[in-house]
Amino acid sequence: MREGAHGGRIAAYPAEDSSRVATRRPPGPFRDRPRRVGRKSTTREPIIQEPESYDPGNTVDSTSEATRRDAGVTESARANRGWWDRNADEYQVEHGTFLGDDRFVWGPEGLDEVEAELLGPPEALKDKEVLEIGAGAGQCARWLAAQGARPVALDLSHRQLQHALRIGGSFPLVCADASALPFADGSFDLACSAYGALPFVADPRLVLREVRRVLRPGGRFVFSVTHPIRWAFPDEPGPEGLSVSSSYFDRTPYVEQDEQGRAVYVEHHRTLGDRVRDVVASGFRLVDLVEPEWPAWNTSEWGGWSPLRGSLLPGTAVFVCERD
Numbered sequence: 001m002r003e004g005a006h007g008g009r010i011a012a013y014p015a016e017d018s019s020r021v022a023t024r025r026p027p028g029p030f031r032d033r034p035r036r037v038g039r040k041s042t043t044r045e046p047i048i049q050e051p052e053s054y055d056p057g058n059t060v061d062s063t064s065e066a067t068r069r070d071a072g073v074t075e076s077a078r079a080n081r082g083w084w085d086r087n088a089d090e091y092q093v094e095h096g097t098f099l100g101d102d103r104f105v106w107g108p109e110g111l112d113e114v115e116a117e118l119l120g121p122p123e124a125l126k127d128k129e130v131l132e133i134g135a136g137a138g139q140c141a142r143w144l145a146a147q148g149a150r151p152v153a154l155d156l157s158h159r160q161l162q163h164a165l166r167i168g169g170s171f172p173l174v175c176a177d178a179s180a181l182p183f184a185d186g187s188f189d190l191a192c193s194a195y196g197a198l199p200f201v202a203d204p205r206l207v208l209r210e211v212r213r214v215l216r217p218g219g220r221f222v223f224s225v226t227h228p229i230r231w232a233f234p235d236e237p238g239p240e241g242l243s244v245s246s247s248y249f250d251r252t253p254y255v256e257q258d259e260q261g262r263a264v265y266v267e268h269h270r271t272l273g274d275r276v277r278d279v280v281a282s283g284f285r286l287v288d289l290v291e292p293e294w295p296a297w298n299t300s301e302w303g304g305w306s307p308l309r310g311s312l313l314p315g316t317a318v319f320v321c322e323r324d
């Protein structure tokens with residue numbers, strides 16, 4: 001356990017080196033393909049104050065090159081932990097207002113759990129033990145707590161969880177990899193993940209099996225990821241993002257690497273069929289697959305997600321899974 005920003009605590013698994021704790025800067029959200037320069041924030045100012053002498057350590061990202069190549073479980077986890085630690089501040093500055101401190105938003109379309117009820121009716125959440133995976137600043141967990149649920153917010157990035165501490169809330173924060181959940185079998189009634197972990201791991205079945213293990217019989221896991229069709233298009237919000245530029249069937253990961261060829265950011269592509277097979281092979285029933293449509297009220301861009309592309313192509317896939 002390590003002290004967090006506001007005297008709260010973040011439980012870390014496995015026990016780790018405290019010198020690793022984060023930085024600030026670089027671009028956007030889940031990385032674009034090919035790389036785009038992130039937008040300047042129009043929302044909130046940087047939030048966690050660092051000492052004067054603090055080294056942001058962002059040169060890794062500013063000198064990295066984008067490519068498609070293989071990246072295994074360990075390399076992907078190490079790269080993404082570093083990337084999210086370095087970029088958590090930027091992510092929360094850029095997207096914190098859209099996400100809200102205590103809303104449950106499934107993706108850039110703005111689908112809200114209040115209307116979607118993918119975890120069930122809000123009144124049925126009371127007293128439910130819920131694991132949020134890839135929780136970031138814990139916005140969804142905070143909404144769940146407000147419904148009377150008992151959430152636990154887990155993330156690979158200590159810096160993201162420091163933002164959860166900054167915003168506040170009285171639920172546990174756990175710093176761990178979703179591929180090795182530090183919980184006993186059957187600990188939770190529900191699990192959820194809004195773009196957390198699954199887009200970033202080399203072996204999604206490791207995560208799905210872990211989630212199944214920690215769920216009680218009848219438990220539900222709902223997770224959102226980038227809609228697989230997006231991998232065939234350039235990750236651009238404008239018209240240039242509407243022409244197919246690579247094969248939908250090419251599962252080669254998107255990797256950013258430093259000058260030594262070490263991955264500093266990784267995203268993994270699975271086709272829709274792959275995702276369905278992953279869910280079923282991991283012991284879940286697929287109850288629903290939601291492709292949120294872009295609503296008229298949402299005029300915001302989020303990286304390559306935009307009203308233009310959203311009106312023509314799905315941008316998010318939400319999988320609703322149950323274990324027997």
Ligand SMILES: C[S@@+](CC[C@H](N)C(=O)[O-])C[C@H]1O[C@@H](n2cnc3c(N)ncnc32)[C@H](O)[C@@H]1O
Pocket residue numbers: 029030077080084099105133134135136137154155156157160176177178179193194195196197198200201
């Ligand atoms: C796109 S952010 C989403 C955060 C939050 N759910 C939201 O909607 O803002 C992805 C999050 O997944 C976390 N993540 C990536 N790989 C992970 C892993 N293997 N285990 C747990 N969390 C992971 C990142 O640290 C990051 O906070």
